[in-house]
Amino acid sequence: MDTPAVPMPKDEQERQILDRLTVIRDKLLLLKRDRTKYIRSQDVMVLYDQLVDQVKQLNEIRKGEHKGENRLDRVLESCLQLISLFFMTIGRTNDVPAAYALTSTIKRLLDHLTEARLFSPKDLDSISNTLGKLDGILKNADSAHSPYLVELLAHREALCKSMLANLRKQLDQLDEPLQATYERLISIMRSMSLANTKSKFSVNEVQKFIAKLKEIEGSMVDGKFVDAEGKELRGSDVVSELLKRCLMWSNIVIERKGEIPEAFQDKYNILINIRNELEKLSITQAWSLRETDLYDFQRELDKIDESRVDGNWLDQDGKPAELYVQRTLLYLIRRSYGYIYYLMNSSEPVSEALLPIYNQLQTLKRCLIEVKNSGGVSSVRELYPYSMKLNSIDNMRVDGKFMVGDDIPEGQGSVTELLAECFDLNYELRVAAEESEGSGKESGKDSGKQSGTESPAPQGTA
Structure with a gap:
């Protein structure tokens, strides 16, 4: 820019x-x-x-x-x-403008998946589901939004769908038994790349991945993947090529042990920091993420990604980075874009002003479901902490709305619906506890009656 x-x-x-x-x-x-x-x-x-x-x-x-x-x-x-x-x-999150940043990230991901030729059905399924949601947003777009923006997003979505279809064709070339092997190899490749970028390199960790690769290689017959009858499976050459790439990468990783040349150390450090920060956000995002913060990460990633020449980075002397450096930096970029995609996809339809309340209710709901699944409570008294917390949140409403000063933040419906779900769960547990206590008292009375009316045993008998 x-x-x-x-x-x-x-x-x-x-x-x-x-x-x-x-x-x-x-x-x-x-x-x-x-x-x-x-x-x-x-x-x-x-x-x-x-x-x-x-x-x-x-x-x-x-x-x-x-x-x-x-x-x-x-x-x-x-x-x-x-x-x-x-x-x-x-x-x-369900308005047309919110879809723009997500389509940008999806396009980046698809570009990288196409370039790397390393993707699994799960990658494509996730993107397909997200594009389906965006399709619904565009179809329901009202006149309040710019027709130009709607048209731009529709074009972007169509482009992403076309790229996705091309990637699916590549997977469709594999027989079903080979798809599982292919996905396993993708997982091993990514796990090795992760091990390669950890602060402390572990040879043993990478050796375990190599052992898995050797196991897959050992299942081949005359260098081919075959079925139970010995017939070569469709796509055997594609998976064989991927296996070779994995084995070659494992040898390079073991040899280099995470050491990056000084000429590319600055880029590596920037990407490592971005990856680590996004990873933290992916764990704590419900409490700490402001979606606008993703802009800075995206801009930095885009800048480094777009600085490539013919797909590679150049040092100060104009020499391209060696394969090890290129793959390591690309892995970090792709991993970071993946985190951004996840964080955008996880964005709740609630204003950040209401997120503290929304997150508390999410936690309460999980706790109540856990209590219900583990058999409920033995007495109503055990539900007091949940009831008190729910009532305190309910009492925060003014005329049925959660206010922040004089403002009515977005997401009222989502928070109110979640509060109602928590009250329903709490009520179900209370009713079950009361019934349990009632049946316990009844059985106690019955046993007392039986002991009071029982005929004494005749004397002289044991």
């Missing part, structure tokens, strides 16, 4: 739009960096309306014709990316 290599627009009207978009982008960045208060919907919508107005003007100027990328396109991309993440942050 800031590189001089991207030319300024030649058209005077485009220059004016660029100036206005730059102001919008800077306002979005300032809003993103302000951690003193939560992000309000009204603040985001003002900037969104301004952005849509500039997009409309740009569309009218270009009239569908675009002669090469310029600085305006880069700034517009940043604005759209930021506004998309803001929509996630305020809980409007």
